[in-house]
Amino acid sequence: MPATDQLSRGVRIGYGSGSVATGAFGTVPGLMLLPYLTDSLGIAALAAGFIVFLPKAWDVVLNPVAGRISDRTVDPRGPRRPWLLRAGIALALGFALLFAAPEMGRVAEAAWVLVMFLACATAYAFFQVPFVSMPAEMTSSYDERTRLMTWRVAILAFTIMLAGATAPVIRDAVGGRAGYRIMGVAMALVILVGVVSAYRGTRHAPVGRTEPGAGSLRDQLRIVATARDFRLLLTTFVIQALATGCMLAGVDYLASDVLERKGAATILFVCFVGPALLLTPVWARVGERVGKKRGYVLSSLVLAAGALLAVTARTAPPAVVFAAVVLVGVGYAGCQVFPLAMLPDAAAVDARRTGSNRAGVYTGVWTAGETLGLALGPGVFALALALGGYRSSTDGDVAQPGSAVAAIVVGFSLLPTALTLLSLLWLRRYALDAGAVDGSPSGSSPGSSAPTTEGVS
Template sequence: MSLRLRTKIAYGSGQIAETVKSTGFDLFLFFYFTQVLGLSGALAGTAVMIALTFDAVTDPLAGRLSDNWRSPRGRRHPFMYAAALPLALAWFGLFMPPHGLDQIGLFLWLTGFAILVRGAMTLYYVPYLALGAELTTDYHERTSVASWRGISGVLGATPVILIGIPLFFPETPEFENGLLNPAGYPKVALCGAIIMGTAILICAWGTRDRIPTLPSAPDKGQRTRLRDDAAAAWSNVSFRALFIGTMLVAISIGVVQTLNVHLNVYFWRLPSSAIAFLATGALIGWIVGIVLAGPMHRRFDKKPTIIVAALTASLAGNIAVAAKLAGVFPEQGTPLFVPLILFLLFVGGAASGMAIITGGSMMADVAHQHAMRTGRNQEGFLFSATAFTGKLSVAVGYFIAGAGLDLIAFPLQSEPSQVSADAVTRLAWLNLSACVFGFISIYAYRFYCIHDSAPPAKRPDALASPLS
């Protein structure tokens, strides 16, 4: 039975919380602690890696706990409600370190609050993902659910980028780039805390009527050990393909997103207003990729879609940087400079959006197949296991980026005009190194073997919107 539109919208709104957190980490946090507060890149990367490793280890535990939880509000909703306030408070504290902290003090503050933020997010997000897999058992309806989650994620990132950057970080005579102004970051902290807490509560409240229809926790005598769950999951070829593919993609994403603001400020020499404008290319691309995911799944199925999307995303995100290093990219100020970057960001965003939606839909298929084979509904554990490898790999990506900044001797707390051309070139090569992991992930995805049983010519609504 198809889900009501109201249910899909309510569920999708929950993604806003995770997207605001991820966008804040990728766009503001690393840059704030290194270039604004002066924390060593290696220490900043290590701090985030520690937090991500802690988060990755707790993901399977949170998934298993929610799989076996019994309450009048079901298995998932109690954790979603419980996480809202702690997440908001931890996020606010993350961006409010006391003045005068030395390197060790900044490192400990970043590590401690990053762990609190990610721990609270895990308490919410793993049950949230599992809830999405349980809302429907239909092969293509899962894509619709994942698409609403993706659309809401874009809506969460849009105000952060398009409104947050120009509003909180305008250019001033004191700072060449507004992102170097420390006064904007407390505003990011407060707004992010309010948005995340509100989104979680809307999602939990809006999907509460589905609780009676969801699978319930097994009786105590039917529960299995953690290692048995892990062994059963690992024996599934399609799960292994997603697990390894996600791990490789996450390393690539971790490096690129950690260095993204550095690249925009120092390599492209963009003002904060231009960074916000160019980000619209990626955001619009995400929406297009999400909308096209369903038709692509019906026409070509999910595995070919994710392979093409992963390859395209890896290439689009690095072509402009490689072309500029080779001296064939238009110079800043020429008519093609901004439109070309905007176009490549659009293509990369479309491919990334399609890959994310496809991966989420594929994991829901794996969870359904696992339940049919084993008789156990363990969506929480399966989604958390994939999140585990993703977050652990992103931690490696953060560490590579942070240690790489120190290795190339990139200057801290410097205006763009004060950084040498050689240092900027080394920064670009450090960013390009990440695409290797994205290319290797394509080989892993080839082993995924769940597919639509209907041939392309007989698949219903082959061009239907995934949001229907």
């Protein structure tokens, strides 16, 4: 692949700006859609969890297809960039309608949300998969991909803070269903800004020249499935996405039903994302010093420690809970930088050895797994609410039983802690390092195991 080793700052920022779109869409539905369904439309928690989960499950099937299609796209702008614009605009339009269900009865309103979320999920697949595929083709450098991901995660963290903190404020300032509608339009504009910025910002980015892999999508998926290190990394990331999805779904409930403080949801998001904005470059330097794998393990342990501390939410002062979320944010920054920098390593090793470009298929499988984890998170949290006897309403002003409050704390704290620690069982066996990725016959990055390309061809 005739990709350069080092990218310009403009290309790094331009590529990273796509995280404005992915961050807004990944954050706001996870934060706001379940409360919208249970506390505004009056839909039971289990049914609401199904509505949130189904479109994401559809993406699990669609993402590898989107990756294969983008691999085979022929365009002077490259195989990925046209999809950023096409799918990104469709995503913004769909999101503006997602929270705009007209008053037409509970069943019809639930159907509206389901259909619109399916449309958004479809558009998002064709934006996200090409977007995440690009680093493997933009640079052949093991360390440059970490630097590229540093910009992406920093912008992602900023977007999470912007969207996660302002979406509840907009909703509460207007109030009722109108508040959700205006919030949806505002977030759609944020998504559109990210789409256009990524499209324009990558116009000078290098494009790899490897040929698309031969055979059907099933053949390509079978080859990707044999990549041992990719499977281990993906499993780790999916389990952690499930943990993150649980915490994201629980923020609004924790703020209103446990902390019972006005504006607590916004404070929680600032506590979560503020450290990530500051420490993302620090995690990148940690990775250069000790290796991506060890950095990933360390950041996972920090995230788990913060989640565990949040179990005190019912009895400790709110400041303790906010401090716990700060710790979660510190770990979360690393848990985004490292796996996203390790993913293109696996795809690049495969492309270098075979001369076939399966970056889109790799990324499609990756984003399908991530989507599944993030979708199951709210679903699992909704199940916890149902088991705790959570009471749905149309105005959100219902006293919850103690069992429901306990379920909120467990879903936000203990469950994510256990999942994050469980994920490390797979990560410990991951073996790709700088020597394997750069094609060196010997040597390894600090903190990495011996070079290997087992299972990646």
